[in-house]
Amino acid sequence: MSNELENIPIRQELEVLQSGQKRTNPLANVFDGLVKFCRSRSMFMLHYCTGCGAIELPPAMTSRFDMERLGIQPMVTPRQADILLITGYVSIKTLKRIILTYEQMGSPKYVIGICSCTVNGGMYWQSYATAKVLRDYLPVDVYIAGCMPRPEAVISGLRELMEDISSGRAESWKKYYQHYDYYLGNQQKLFGEDWQTPTDIIAEARHYDLMTEHTLGEHTALLEKHQKPLEALEMRLSVKDKQKV
Amino acid sequence: MTPLDQLLALSALTVVAVWLIGNRQVTGWNATILYAAQGVLLMMMSDLGYGEVQSIASSLTFKVLGHGLHWRFDGLSWFFALITIGAAFLASWFASGEWGQRYRAAGGSLRLFHVALALNVFSMLVLLASGDLLSLFIGWELVSWASFLIMALGSATATRYAMRYVTYAFAGAMAVLMALVMVYTRSGSFEFQDFRDAVPAMSSGSLWMIVILFVAGFGVKMALIPFHLWQAKAYAETPGPGAAFLGAISSRMGLFALVVVLVQLVGVERLADLQLVFPFFSARDLLSWLAVLTLIFATFTALRQHDARRLLAWHGIGQGGYMLLGVLIADDLGSAGGLMHVFNHATYQAVLFMTVTAVIHRTGTSDLNKLGGLVTRMPLSFVAMLIGIIGLAGLPPMNGFVSKWLLYRALIIDGSPLLFLGSVVGTLGTILSVYKLIHNTFLGQLRLEHVEVEEAPSSMIWPMMILSTIVFVTGYFPGLVLDWVASAQAAVGLPVLAHNLGGVPSHKGGLDMIWVVSVLLAGFGIGALVFFSGGRSKRVHQLDNYAGGHFLTAETRYQYSDNFYPGLMHLIGPWYRKSFRWLERGFVSTVDTLSQAMQGFYRVVHPSFYLLVAVVSALTWVVAR
Amino acid sequence: MNQLALLVALPLITAFLLPVVNRVSTLAARWLGPLVLLVTSAIGISLWSQLGDSAVAVELGGFRPPLGITLYADRLALLFALATSIGTLLLWPSRGEEWLRQSTLALILAASGSGLALSGDLFNIYVFYELVAVVSYGLIAARSSAGSFAATVRYLIVSSFGAALALTGIALVYQATGTLNLAQLSQLAPTHLNNLQGLAAFVLMLIGFGVKAELFPVNTWVPEVYATAPTRVSGLLAGVVSKLALLIIVRLLVLVFNQPEALTVMLVLGMLGVVTGELAAWRARDFNRMIAYSSIGQLGIMFIAFSIPGQAGVFAGLAVALHHLVVKPAMFLLAGRWQGSLDRLAGAARTSPLGAVLFILLALSLIGVPPLPGFWAKLLVMVNLMAQENTLYSVGAWVIMGGAALEANYLFRVASSFYHRSEQQTPPVAHRTRDLATASLLGAGLVAGAVLIMPLADEIEGVASQAANRDQYVQTVNPEALP
């Protein structure tokens, strides 16, 4: 599975995309730069503490290392969060929730995989019940390896992400839309063909203008076959007085 | 014929005309047009409303058993009549379209409904026009029975609640009659003027008695504690537009009568002189506290309801407390607040009942636990309800705020912190309860079975929109209503409120709603600017919702509605002791026991024995004397 | 003015002729009774218009009092005589196997009732009273059921005891004064009867005559009898006969016993009547019993009203009595098809819409809802009660108010059940046209009374002022008696 990922020319495409987005108005560029800077200096994280690695986060947050001086705050709902921290092994059941949560986060969003288990399954690589390689299912921005990584490592990983964001490299969230078929395929392999989340990724991809030829494919076709329509309930305004005959 | 004669005649004609047209779809439209015509006639008397004419008499006078009966309109009557006819006009309009069709198809008689409504209007106009105590009582009884008629139109349940009303109302009427007779004994006539002249000479004992009897009698109609039990259920079971009409104005007739008797005739100063056992608790204080307790109890009972109509009806009871309280403060601000609240309450209560009826019309239920998310399906109804609840909660920019502001200001000047606190507690309770109402009806998750629901028909939307516009406009320019209020104040001899179009100018803290509302609207504009400066928003489905990583399905409701304020109820829940219902039940069972005893007396088969006993005791009494 | 005697004689003679006529032609016999009553009513009405403000006394056979039989007609007496005739006519017993006996009895009732109203001396009053009583036993028992016999026997016993008491009272009066002529008694009363013996005589007569007037506590026969007797008879008893007994008591009060103690006794008994009657009615589960108890309450109000001293009391009492005279028979007519359990009445408005509306109208007037006549009558009573110095009278006012509140409750509980749509029960059958027509007539009278309240009130006030005028009575009967 992981080999397939290598074949996807992510970097290249992203660069093309970014150059395409380059605006002509210099002020707008300044503004974009400001927003990018602010994004990097204000990261709200949702820590999905799936395994043992979570224990390293409190020291990173509290007085010893104090994440807040970097503008990083914990948040509790995916709606408010920018970073999804996945700490430790991911069982299949948990992975469903992770994907759901990830899809509910607002873009731009970043995923950090903490501990070796998220990289390659770590000590659980033989387990039948864990998803070994996280980035098969979600685009991961930063891995922080270690079993478990110390708070210093966590902080340094976060700093790396900050740099990526401010330099515009951390755009993996777009990949999810652009290669949705790929990710969905992997998800379907694990969860079965009727796998579905409430978030309509394809519609969102259209909304953000991130459709590529890889967005749709055989897996999304499978999805659309059984997907119940989940369009937003739009307001209906039609007043009429029906006169019954 | 004076204009008043014309109005009363047209009103009576409306009843007859509606009866003659019968159970047809056009009945409603005809009635609506006739109410509009009544409105036009009323407008021809608008000099009353602007204080240019003191009163317009009816040429109809009687002299029965030596008591003169006459009718006239003054500023106060005009003000109430305006609300009455307006409410009837819109309620009838509301009832004329699809609602009427459905009602008739379900076996209801539109003739009966519209006759009942027209009869209510007529009787209220008669009551408002009363020029002496006797005509007041006659009008009072007419109103009572007319509203009984409209309440009893519904199902057997409705009749049962209407029965309860009639029991209370007639007992109240008897109290009023008793008071009238006591007044007559002391003043020698049923004329207002003679009563007013006789008040200073009355002993405080008899005045207490008279005041208590009047309050008990008229208090039943306005559901003053402890006579409030009947109202909510009876109103809630009344057919929709009827409930809107009753909720808007019917109970206010009690206030009208109380204003006439207590303020105009007895005088609030005299009430303040009537001391109870303690030298610091007067009749006025007693009544004020009754008003505030009514407000608090009713509001917090409303908070516990899960049927939208009952919730509204309970609020109607509570809001009556504000009006009475305002009138009893009796300075220019307070009484203006109380009287203006009558108008304001009529507007938003009517619109609220109408929206709830529209929701029932479309979904078939008013159970707050079975609704939700209708805002996307009935947006205009939502707007109407939103405006209505802001008015009911008394927040700017709607008109409910202005009247409450006047009341608060008066209480501050008066220096009554506890009454002030009580009325604020009522407002806060109202906010809690109306949020629950709108949340459980229009917000939250849309149920599967309501996905195909449509907006209410135009015959319903129009009256709702008109009323919400009134609620907003009279909040923006309260001076429009305060003009009428001022002449009503003048009519009953209260100090007249100095006002302008925007509210009350005062160097000690006035109110200018034009500025406040404008700045609020501008604030919303800036808020919108700030908001829309962000990126384009993406609408998502209601099931795309954070649930702690849980997958939501339409089958499982993801909505929070039942027991909406658990924390609060955890604390104050035990305070709901149903004491008044116990009181009522205790009273009923006492009557029942006595009744049983009396039947036992009549069932005993020794009549001759009674005869003997009667003779012996009577003769013993004779001899013993 | 000798037509006055016809009011009594005509029905009486017809009653005895009726079996004879029946031999000749059944049809004629059937129509003779109503016809005669129509004639007497017409005579009464013509007399009424002749009478004006004056009163008239007729000595039958030309004997002067105290020897002769005196008929005295002022407007009050005439009114009640007329009410008896018209009432009997309207409530003419229904057809059936027993029609001949019923018609005869009804005619005798009309005759003796008129006689009772017109009599000018106590002895005749007693005689007519007994006659009325005997006739009513016969009428009540007409249904020939066990319950009806039991009720009749009970009624008979109480009534006879009552009559005996009344007779004792009359004897006491005679013993003290040596005359039974009311006019003479009226002159002698201040000197001879204003003592213990007089009061005792009054009490005995009050209780004696009170049996018919449904006075507490000698009214225990009422619910049973009204529940078992034919409804028209009940209407007649409750509507007309009770008022006749009341009339006697009023006459006695006005002319003979106007000491305050007598009034107090009446007031207290009246209040007790209201309290017990209304309370008992509240729990009644049977239509007839309910209106029977209600009738006890209403009669109680009349006793309270008449206990107000002076013309005011007579006026107030008269107003209530006349109102009740119209309403109660109409109610009993409606009971014709509605008798029995109240639960059975659910949905009755479907089969008898007019009946339901009439019932509501009657109930509204009964509890005193303006602008119906009942309200004005009640107002009159209340105003006059409160005007009295004695606090007992204000208690009476409170009692009436409370009673009315209770009455509104139970009457409208029934009224609203008419409109229930109950699926399990079949509503009672529609009213007989004759019953309904008569009741509608009475209802229409009620509405007319509401419309014409002003002239009506003046008229009744005139009647009352005449009735309360002792001097006129004495002068008319015995012109030379007064200085």
Next chain:
Amino acid sequence: MSPGELIIELFLMPLVAFVVGLGMVLMYRRIGARIQRRVGPPFFQPIYDIIKLYGKHTQISHGLIHEIGIIMAVGGYVAAETLLPVPGMSGLADKGGVVTLAYVMMIPSLGLALGVGQCANPNGSIGISRALTAMLAYDIPFILVIFGAAYVYGTTNLADIIAIQQQQGPGGWGIVQMPLLALAALLSLQGIMGKQPFEIYIAPAEIATGPMVEMSGKFMGGLFVMQCFQLYTVGVLYTTLFLGGGEYWLTFLPKIFSVVAIPMMIAFVFPRYRTEDVIRLLWKWPVLIALTGLAVVLR
């Protein structure tokens, strides 16, 4: 005052409020950090947060009312600021007065409540239910305080209230004249600001920040803006009623910052109370204190 000046004031007052409010948010977070012996966020952190939230690509909306709710939340406070006189600017103080202000201050929370309602998220609804309950709890002592102040000063016009206090110097300040009411107000301030121990309606771990559960991007950003206004408003209102208002910004700013600093400091050393305990506490002590204070001033 010319209409032009007034218009400028009306624009300037919310702007000033926002800027000062940003400072207060920063202070709040710095106080928290210091109490927990942390460094705390950088100086511009509140601005970073707001810009970032507005700059999010995804702005998840549950419908129009959801959006209007945020507009009302911000707009209500913008309007409220114009009713609050500050040094040199009276705005509309004479048009509304303190009672109006108290009610206008409820509009944002109700707007928010509406918006949250449409999200169809029970966590949000529970949060609102708790927030409204808390409002019932803290508004009772607060309204008693307002009553007392308006009664003592004899006016509801806030500009007049300031003038009365300033005429008499610090001795005439409300806190000296009616210390008990000032104390009660301080206690209810804790509730109005929704800080610990009265922040059960947010309860992140239990109901996922309650009302804010579905707020992303600019929705959340709007709420951050609202928080700035809120802190500012309560600070200024308290200062106006009890600390003599402000004659100069130089004296005014320390006053308002120190007023809001007190609840903030309390907040970080307390856990949270359950809803019923919030009511019980706020209905007991602050109300008792306020009533005693009223009895003193009304005597």
